[in-house]
Amino acid sequence: MIYTLNAAGFEAKGFSDGTSFWEALRGESPELVLLDIMLPGEDGLRILKRLRSDGNQVPVIMATAKGAEYDKVIGLDLGADDYLAKPFGMMEMVARVKAVLRRTSLPSQSEVLSHSGIQMDTAQHMVTVDGARVEITFKEYELLRKFMENPGRVFTREQLLAGIWGDSYTGETRTVDVHIGTLRTKLGRCGDCIETVRGVGYRLGAEK
Numbered sequence: 001m002i003y004t005l006n007a008a009g010f011e012a013k014g015f016s017d018g019t020s021f022w023e024a025l026r027g028e029s030p031e032l033v034l035l036d037i038m039l040p041g042e043d044g045l046r047i048l049k050r051l052r053s054d055g056n057q058v059p060v061i062m063a064t065a066k067g068a069e070y071d072k073v074i075g076l077d078l079g080a081d082d083y084l085a086k087p088f089g090m091m092e093m094v095a096r097v098k099a100v101l102r103r104t105s106l107p108s109q110s111e112v113l114s115h116s117g118i119q120m121d122t123a124q125h126m127v128t129v130d131g132a133r134v135e136i137t138f139k140e141y142e143l144l145r146k147f148m149e150n151p152g153r154v155f156t157r158e159q160l161l162a163g164i165w166g167d168s169y170t171g172e173t174r175t176v177d178v179h180i181g182t183l184r185t186k187l188g189r190c191g192d193c194i195e196t197v198r199g200v201g202y203r204l205g206a207e208k
Contacts, residue, residue: 001014001034001090001093002014004090004093004094005093005094005097008094010097016039016040017039017040017041017042018039018041018042018043018046018047019041019042021047029058030058031058031059031101032058032059032060032061032097032100032101032104033051033058033059033060033061034060034061034063034084034093034097035047035048035060035061035062035063035080036062036063037062037063037064037065037068037071037075038065044062044063044075045071045074045075045078048060048062048075048078048079048080049078051079052078052079052137055135057079057125057137057138057141059081059100059101059103059104059138060079060080060081061080061081061082061083061084061096061097061100062075062076062080062082062083062084063083063084063086063088064083064084064085064086065085065086068085072085073172073175076139076165076175077175077178077179079137079138079139081100081103081104081138081139081165082096082099082100082165082166084096099166100166103166104138111123113145113148113149114148115148115151115190115193115204115207116190116193116207116208117129117130117189117190118144118148118187118190118193120141120144120145120148122145125141127141127144129187129188129189129190130189130190134186134187134188135186136183136186137179137182139164139165139179140179140182140183140186142164143160143164143176143179143180143183144183144187144194146160146163146164147194147202147203147204148204150204151204151206152203152204152205152206153203153204154197154200154201154202154203155201155202155203156200156201157173157176157177157201157202158173159201160176160201160202161173161175161176176202180194180202190208192205193205193208
């Protein structure tokens with residue numbers, strides 16, 4: 001895997017366990033992490049949860065056992081950006097890495113989106129509510145950004161899955177519901193700006 005990624009033009013490093021990974025992370029910030037769930041000691045899901053709880057929003061691709069739907073759903077709910085089912089081909093791995101990097105690359109110019117006390121700085125990847133910074137996961141950020149760029153527009157769960165999790169994700173649409181729920185909670189008094197449209201999906205309601 002390391003050889004293939006380096007040959008494809010990436011600078012890749014490998015770690016056999018969580019301890020060596022955390023040590024390396026203290027010295028440098030990767031653009032993407034390819035994370036196996038099955039690791040000695042601290043498993044991949046625990047590492048992902050720790051990353052996100054520390055506020056680290058580096059894109060993560062989870063490597064899961066074939067057919068392990070539960071691990072895929074849990075990983076995506078914790079903030080993973082994509083997954084690879086083992087065994088997978090090296091070219092598929094490279095394609096997924098490139099796709100996630102394209103999807104998660106930040107714009108070079110700053111744009112500030114505002115709605116009902118919520119402010120989003122797309123260059124700094126920062127969200128505030130009434131001036132106070134709110135820590136949200138990458139998926140929550142992308143959901144909120146889609147809503148704030150399209151106020152009033154109704155998105156189905158399927159549209160949100162395809163646009164944010166990617167066409168390769170085959171899990172249940174409840175993943176969207178889980179992320180909407182946590183996003184609303186983190187937005188506090190502004191959480192109810194994200195409205196449920198019964199039988200359809202979600203939208204950002206009118207300014208309050």
